[in-house]
Amino acid sequence: MFGVHLLFDGVNTMTDLLRLLFNSLETGSVYALAALGIVLIFRTSRTTNFAQGMIGTFNAYIAAFLMLRYGFNIWLVALVALITAFLTGIIIDTFIIRPAAKVSPISKQIITLGIIMVIIGILPWFFGVDSMTLPRFIPTAYSITILGADLRYNTIFVIAVSTILMGAMFWFIQYTKWGLATRVTASDETTSKLMGVPTKTVTMVSWATAAMLGTLAALFVAPRISVFSNMLLTVQISAFFAGTLGGFSTFFGPVVGAFIISFARNFTQFYISDIWGNVLVYTSILVFLYFKPYGIFGKKPTKKV
Amino acid sequence: MKILNQVENFFGIISKKIGKHPIVPFILFGLVIASIGFLPHTGLMRWGTMGVFAYIVIFTVVAMGLNLLLGFSGLISLGTAGFVGAGALGLGVFINLGFPFELAALMVLIIAGSMGALIGLFSLKVEGIYLAIATLFVGEILRQIYTQLEIFGGQAIRIGAIRFFGFIELSMINQFQRSILFLLITTMMVMMMIIMHNIVKSKTGRALMAMSRSQHAAQAMGISLLKYRLTAFVLATLFATFGGIMYGLYYQNVPTTAWTLDLSLFVIAMVVVGGMKSIYGTFLGVFIIHGIPNLWLKNYFGDISYIFSGILIILVIIFYPYGFVYIWYDLKRLYIKHKLRWMKKQVIKDE
Helix, strand or coil, rough: HHHHHHCCCCHHHHHHHHHHHHHHHHHHHHHHHHHHHHHHHHHHHHHCCHHHHHHHHHHHHHHHHHHHHHHCHHHHHHHHHHHHHHHHHHHHHHHHHHHCCCCCCCHHHCCCCCCHHHHHHHHHHHHHCEEEECCCCCCCCCCEEECEEEEEEEHHHHHHHHHHHHHHHHHHHHHHHHHHHHHHHHCCCCHHHHHHCHHHHHHHHHHHHHHHHHHHHHHHHHHCEECCCCCHHHHHHHHHHHHHHHHCCCCCCCHHHHHHHHHHHHHHHEEEEEEHHHHHHHHHHHHHHHCCCCCCCCCCCCCCC | HHHHHHHHHHHHHHHHHHHCCCHHHHHHHHHHHHHHHHHHCCCCCCCCHHHHHHHHHHHHHHHHHHHHHHCCCCCCCCCCCHHHHHHHHHHHHHHHHHCCHHHHHHHHHHHHHHHHHHHHHHCCCHHHHHHHHHHHEEEEEEHHHHHHHHHHHHEEECCEEECCCCEEECCCHHHHHHHHHHHHHHCCCCCCCCHHHHHHHHHHHHHHHHHHHHCCCCCCCCHHHHHHHHHHHHHHHHHHHHHHHHHHHHHHHHECCCHHHHHHHHHHHHHHHHHCCCCCHHHHHHHHHHHHHHHHHHHHHHHHHCCCCCCCHHHHHCCCCCCCHHHHHHHHHHHHHHHHHHHHHHHHHHH
16 A cells, blocks of 8 residues: 555655555545444444445446546546435435334344345446446646655545535534434434434435445545455445444544544554554454443443343 | 145144154254255256355354354354354364364364353453444454465465375265265254254253343343353354364365455344244255355346345345244245135035
8 A cells, every 4th residue: 555655765754654644644534434424324224334335336336437438527427426326325225224124233234235235236237347447536646745755635635525524514413403303313213203303314314425425435445446346345344443443322433433543554554564453453442442342432322121 | 625634634743753852853954955965976966056055054054153142142243254264274274284183173163262252251341233343353353364374375275185083085076075075064064953952942042042132131030141141152153163164174175365244244144034043044044145146046147146135135134024934934824824714615615
């Protein structure tokens, strides 16, 4: 991952540090977007959405396909992909999740596995078997150099978009009427329904938003790797880990967790061991979880006996 | 009507005779499956089909372990694939180091079992989705170890012919010996089914079920959470590892990259789709998730077959939330309803 950035010969510790910083901020933003989608669905639909990554991948395929076939530019195809993501979310909620409302949470997770398989089957049918590419939003040529470290405008763009988007979402959830509806649905669906909250709409919009967040993560990741069926696997697993680390009971916990994981992983991989960095980070998070089982910001749920 | 009665009588006699001892049906079931091992020799079945059935047999054992966890104890694990891999790859490593098969299997089981115990201890603190993802951490760590450590041989580990008790050598390549291997793993599956049956019907099984309904009530009845959570996780890990050993035994060439989150999810799907708390249901689930796509769907649809498997999973869960095996009760009810209607008509006619 870092080989790409090695444009300069001299090994400068400050340069390395800055490079790692920029890189971690970029991957952290992507993880945070995915994690936010997962926690949104977890809170409103009471299920772990394993298909989050696959939904994003599907819409990234649509973007790449449009670009390849009709030669639209990246901004236009990204817009189209976000719209189709919105629709995908609504379709999945209406036709699959809502009929299964009475199913147990574990079975619901397996339903999302079913969604993964349906999408895996659809991909080669619609788009062929070759993997495709998507360019960066801002070409690589545009970049500034800080202390020898290369900072692409695209990296700044990714970080800025993610930060603004997440800030807007937190503001929305915290201060608007619909945000309040989301929060009460998350805390108790039955009671909110009795109080007249349109929980069905809230769940539907949550799925649509989560799908859009996933797609955005896919579009940001696509230039680094390429567009293929498992492109979001690492992102999704990291998003789960971020959710656990930050705590699923708040909306901002997973975002913080995402940045922690991204930083920890990049720095251990660079300074300690390329191979064992991940193992080290995962083990330390496990140990951390033993002492704080509900994450950094999580609260122990109160249970009636 | 008469025919129906005769059929009923016939099956009644069989089920009465079989029903006397709970182990007999398992052995009969095993014999039916074992016969598949000899069909390819007669030309009635392709060798590939037998391979699919071997996979089903192996993953029935794995899924039974998860059923103990998911169905009976209400706990979830996303690290199953890691432990299946531990069984298969560990066996390969130890055999390649020069250990005899039996000792290698025992060592792998002990190592994996103690890891299961560690997760069990962990589960006392962590709950729900946090526990699920904690097990995912374990699975990911194991996966990293398999793919990075040189001892596992990079892409795949070759075990080659396996020597039992030092003198009987069985190889995958020889067709006759492959049938014997199939017979062997079927025997192992039947053994594990009987063990599972005994666990479930014993004090341990009852305690696990009590725990899954309500932890607090179970504790009030004097059930030690520590003891039974440990038991549940150790058993699930042992079953998964045992499945892995069967995998190594039959296929004798174990990939290092196959033990991912996807596989763990598939094992959960097998339990959920087949039937929680049901031993035959577990087999049915494995058959639906792995057998149906690989035996039929792939031949007709190729890559698109995934769509059908996905839709199948979704539909089964929506219509049979407790598992497809419970379709049996629906069929029975339907049968009785129709029979009663028939009898009523008969009575009216007679009058």
